[in-house]
Amino acid sequence: MAQLKEAKPVWVTGAGGFIGLHLSRFLAGVGHHVLGFGRSEAPGFAAATGGAFFSGGVTARTMDAALASHGRPAAVYHLAGGATVGQSIADPLKDFEQSVVSAACVLDFLRRHAPDASVVLASSAAVYGGGHFGPIRVDAALDPYSPYGYHKRMVEELGRSYCAAYGQLVSVARLFSVYGEGLRKQLLWDLCGMLAAGETDIVLGGTGTEMRDWHHVSDVVRLIHRILPAGEPRFTVYNGGAGAPASVSTISRMVLEAWGGNHRLSFSGKSRRGDPVNLISDPSGVPEGLQLQVPLSRGIAGYVDWYRAEILAEPVGHLRRSAP
Amino acid sequence: MAQLKEAKPVWVTGAGGFIGLHLSRFLAGVGHHVLGFGRSEAPGFAAATGGAFFSGGVTARTMDAALASHGRPAAVYHLAGGATVGQSIADPLKDFEQSVVSAACVLDFLRRHAPDASVVLASSAAVYGGGHFGPIRVDAALDPYSPYGYHKRMVEELGRSYCAAYGQLVSVARLFSVYGEGLRKQLLWDLCGMLAAGETDIVLGGTGTEMRDWHHVSDVVRLIHRILPAGEPRFTVYNGGAGAPASVSTISRMVLEAWGGNHRLSFSGKSRRGDPVNLISDPSGVPEGLQLQVPLSRGIAGYVDWYRAEILAEPVGHLRRSAP
Numbered sequence: 001m002a003q004l005k006e007a008k009p010v011w012v013t014g015a016g017g018f019i020g021l022h023l024s025r026f027l028a029g030v031g032h033h034v035l036g037f038g039r040s041e042a043p044g045f046a047a048a049t050g051g052a053f054f055s056g057g058v059t060a061r062t063m064d065a066a067l068a069s070h071g072r073p074a075a076v077y078h079l080a081g082g083a084t085v086g087q088s089i090a091d092p093l094k095d096f097e098q099s100v101v102s103a104a105c106v107l108d109f110l111r112r113h114a115p116d117a118s119v120v121l122a123s124s125a126a127v128y129g130g131g132h133f134g135p136i137r138v139d140a141a142l143d144p145y146s147p148y149g150y151h152k153r154m155v156e157e158l159g160r161s162y163c164a165a166y167g168q169l170v171s172v173a174r175l176f177s178v179y180g181e182g183l184r185k186q187l188l189w190d191l192c193g194m195l196a197a198g199e200t201d202i203v204l205g206g207t208g209t210e211m212r213d214w215h216h217v218s219d220v221v222r223l224i225h226r227i228l229p230a231g232e233p234r235f236t237v238y239n240g241g242a243g244a245p246a247s248v249s250t251i252s253r254m255v256l257e258a259w260g261g262n263h264r265l266s267f268s269g270k271s272r273r274g275d276p277v278n279l280i281s282d283p284s285g286v287p288e289g290l291q292l293q294v295p296l297s298r299g300i301a302g303y304v305d306w307y308r309a310e311i312l313a314e315p316v317g318h319l320r321r322s323a324p
Numbered sequence: 325m326a327q328l329k330e331a332k333p334v335w336v337t338g339a340g341g342f343i344g345l346h347l348s349r350f351l352a353g354v355g356h357h358v359l360g361f362g363r364s365e366a367p368g369f370a371a372a373t374g375g376a377f378f379s380g381g382v383t384a385r386t387m388d389a390a391l392a393s394h395g396r397p398a399a400v401y402h403l404a405g406g407a408t409v410g411q412s413i414a415d416p417l418k419d420f421e422q423s424v425v426s427a428a429c430v431l432d433f434l435r436r437h438a439p440d441a442s443v444v445l446a447s448s449a450a451v452y453g454g455g456h457f458g459p460i461r462v463d464a465a466l467d468p469y470s471p472y473g474y475h476k477r478m479v480e481e482l483g484r485s486y487c488a489a490y491g492q493l494v495s496v497a498r499l500f501s502v503y504g505e506g507l508r509k510q511l512l513w514d515l516c517g518m519l520a521a522g523e524t525d526i527v528l529g530g531t532g533t534e535m536r537d538w539h540h541v542s543d544v545v546r547l548i549h550r551i552l553p554a555g556e557p558r559f560t561v562y563n564g565g566a567g568a569p570a571s572v573s574t575i576s577r578m579v580l581e582a583w584g585g586n587h588r589l590s591f592s593g594k595s596r597r598g599d600p601v602n603l604i605s606d607p608s609g610v611p612e613g614l615q616l617q618v619p620l621s622r623g624i625a626g627y628v629d630w631y632r633a634e635i636l637a638e639p640v641g642h643l644r645r646s647a648p
Contacts, residue, residue: 089489092435092486093428093432096482100428104424108417111416147489150482151485154424154482157477157478157481158478160474161468161475164469165416
């Protein structure tokens with residue numbers, strides 16, 4: 001990591017997103033000069049990190065601007081990509097452009113302007129597909145189950161190609177079910193929305209027995225930071241899982257408990273397209289010695305607290321700001 | 325094939341290229357209404373096929389124009405892509421755009437406008453990589469050895485993804501060493517160029533023992549036509565090989581013999597980057613019952629004849645046209 005202590009900036013793409021914002025804050029917290037890239041403006045970025053933010057996506061234009069104003073990056077954390085499996089099915093070309101084309105642009109920009117920069121590419125457990133029933137080893141067969149998964153796999157292949165042909169240092173993090181404060185989609189978000197709306201009879205899709213590897217964003221961010229490659233050119237894939245599997249039903253009950261009150265929980269039995277039964281990380285691909293710091297119970301309680309404090313307060317805060 | 329006998333056109337992308345022109349002529353010859361797409365103008369296309377040509381690459385704009393003027397395609401032969409391994413190493417982003425982005429654009433256009441169209445994607449034996457020493461089965465491990473190979477693999481993955489998610493009918497042809505009249509690059513072209521320049525001491529790169537699966541373009545075109553998928557949605561990969569392996573040394577001597585005269589042939593022993601030792605197709609992945617019609621000796625002699633008639637005559641023809 002020594003090279004990162006110099007004045008060279010580190011870049012985070014997708015820096016306006018859930019994980020990107022957490023990672024940018026973390027990197028700034030350990031002393032890095034962080035530059036963020038994102039499709040839309042991220043008004044709080046500068047205040048949270050002390051760094052600059054480039055909107056308009058991660059393109060030759062925005063990277064040229066960052067290079068001209070701040071010099072070559074020492075490291076690039078490429079988190080930009082499509083948003084969800086569902087959106088990738090609805091508009092696969094958009095997902096392809098956001099995931100695969102953006103990765104090609106970043107890797108090629110570095111080949112030309114910063115060949116020594118280390119790269120972490122965010123991938124997803126979606127590359128494994130739905131055919132796995134136990135913990136998934138990092139060398140398991142890949143059989144993506146949606147355009148989202150196929151595109152993440154292509155992002156990995158681009159990293160492998162640039163490492164093989166040009167010696168770029170590239171690590172891949174296959175992220176599982178990342179959750180935490182700031183996540184505004186998926187199960188926890190939907191569930192809190194129902195609870196906030198006063199629903200007492202909560203009905204969720206699927207069977208509730210689907211197993212996921214829940215991984216708090218603060219632990220994910222430490223993992224992403226930890227796997228930054230250094231030294232000899234190499235291409236390494238890591239499982240970004242917590243190794244703390246829990247069923248959708250278990251997680252949902254933890255949310256209800258943290259929220260308080262009396263609710264009935266049931267499952268429709270109807271699965272969403274592209275939703276595999278199990279996605280659990282085998283410890284084989286998780287970086288050694290990286291201890292989980294946020295256990296599930298605390299993480300879920302923290303999420304519910306955040307939702308109540310930030311999201312439920314939003315309209316009130318807005319009224320307060322509007323009123324003199 | 326019955327559906328192709330209707331008025332619906334068939335599309336050929338990369339139609340201005342070596343294989344694309346041969347395929348377009350073949351398809352026109354068996355009665356199809358052929359529309360070609362290519363980056364540059366292809367002046368002889370209309371005369372050779374009776375169909376229209378859309379220059380400017382295969383993009384939403386050119387496909388919209390073809391759709392508006394000729395209706396939905398029944399079949400698309402997607403041959404557009406990067407040119408060579410060497411160019412992909414020199415400019416990988418350009419190769420990525422020409423191969424991967426163009427495939428994504430075609431597949432997504434069909435998803436939206438012609439979901440019943442059958443698709444053949446041209447891939448390459450480069451996806452197998454250099455670690456194979458005997459004939460390569462179509463289910464062999466893929467380990468591309470250049471950006472060109474990685475990108476062709478991504479093209480295949482896009483086809484698999486669109487078939488899985490949207491039921492598109494997709495076949496892949498992994499082409500080996502395609503040669504024949506019109507090929508203006510690679511070994512045969514370079515060798516004829518040396519002979520035409522009057523060189524008598526011919527020195528080639530490599531050792532001469534590299535084995536390739538030489539496949540005459542007229543046989544390749546019949547293979548591509550034959551594997552067009554029909555019926556149920558499926559994704560199938562074929563080895564587009566001839567199963568007629570010969571060493572670079574053997575082929576070179578055949579060229580010298582066809583050319584005539586006395587020449588000395590030697591090899592520098594220095595390999596080009598990204599050049600595998602052996603790329604030979606196992607018959608397992610070749611469509612059944614497709615007999616090779618052009619044996620190597622005849623194919624090589626035909627190439628030399630073409631080179632002398634067309635290429636050596638070019639400046640003369642040019643002078644003739646220029647002079648009154």
